[in-house]
Amino acid sequence: MLDAQPITPVLLDAIKVLDARWKELPVDKHEFAASLAKQFKSKGCLSDKQWPWVEKLADAIQCAGVPDFTQAEEKEIGEMMGLVDFFAKAKEKMKWPVLVVHTGVFGFRISPATSLGKNPGAVYVKGNKTGQYVGMVGSKGDWCPANAWSPHSASGASLHALLVKLSRHPAETLSEQGLANGKCCMCNTALSDPISMATGYGATCAKHYGLPYGKAASKSATEKFTGTGSELEQTGYQLAHKKA
Ligand SMILES: [Zn+2]
Numbered sequence: 001m002l003d004a005q006p007i008t009p010v011l012l013d014a015i016k017v018l019d020a021r022w023k024e025l026p027v028d029k030h031e032f033a034a035s036l037a038k039q040f041k042s043k044g045c046l047s048d049k050q051w052p053w054v055e056k057l058a059d060a061i062q063c064a065g066v067p068d069f070t071q072a073e074e075k076e077i078g079e080m081m082g083l084v085d086f087f088a089k090a091k092e093k094m095k096w097p098v099l100v101v102h103t104g105v106f107g108f109r110i111s112p113a114t115s116l117g118k119n120p121g122a123v124y125v126k127g128n129k130t131g132q133y134v135g136m137v138g139s140k141g142d143w144c145p146a147n148a149w150s151p152h153s154a155s156g157a158s159l160h161a162l163l164v165k166l167s168r169h170p171a172e173t174l175s176e177q178g179l180a181n182g183k184c185c186m187c188n189t190a191l192s193d194p195i196s197m198a199t200g201y202g203a204t205c206a207k208h209y210g211l212p213y214g215k216a217a218s219k220s221a222t223e224k225f226t227g228t229g230s231e232l233e234q235t236g237y238q239l240a241h242k243k244a
Helices: 009-024 027-043 051-062 081-093 154-168 170-181 194-199 203-209 215-226 229-233 236-241
Strands: 099-103 106-112 123-127 133-137 143-145
Touching: 009 027, 009 051, 009 106, 027 051, 081 106, 081 123, 081 154, 081 170, 081 203, 099 154, 099 170, 106 154, 133 154, 143 154, 154 170, 194 203
Parallel strands: none
Antiparallel strands: 099 106, 106 123, 123 133, 133 143
16 A cells, blocks of 8 residues: 655645646656646645655746755855755654644745755745745745835834744744644644643644644743743753854
8 A cells, every 4th residue: 555645835825836836847858747637637646755755846847946955055054944954854854744823814835845955954934825935044044025024114124033033932932823823733623622722732743843742842842931031041952053
């Protein structure tokens, strides 16, 4: 029996992009891209070997015009390195990790770039409903927003602040987001278990993403609410990456 990948929202987005826009790819990719989209339509599934190509091709369509950051000179560790590390860790346990977060009226889907693509190690931010490309956290933690999402605009500034917060304090941020939306940010499922409803995310996701849960989570929440801002700044990622 085939060990089929679960079809996550990220993959569904990717196949939708491919189906609708494969003509935007270089001509030599047309036949392959169209055949993937056609196979998915007729069978409702694709193989484990085909899905990474769907992601790679959909990324190529959506990121057309985005510079190839792997060629850039060595960069300073960026302010969002925590997010890159977070997904690197999640990828040890999951093939397709994804976070759904909100700021203001906007929803975003955050997922690591495929290792076959042109920005391995990077993290893509896309519109949650639209799948539209919003920006990329480069593999060195640097934020490269699409023009419309530059931090000079109000919505771009609040997205930037949310991503920085998520990079520095993933558990707290995902908890706050989950509590505000009543859904786990990692699996997009309504929180129903009493402990999950208090934590802001579910037990299984906590395990997969290496986040505290239950007693550990309420302890970190207590620390968070009693700690001062400067103490919080000294936690986790900042300590690990502090410059000498
Ligand atoms: Zn979950």
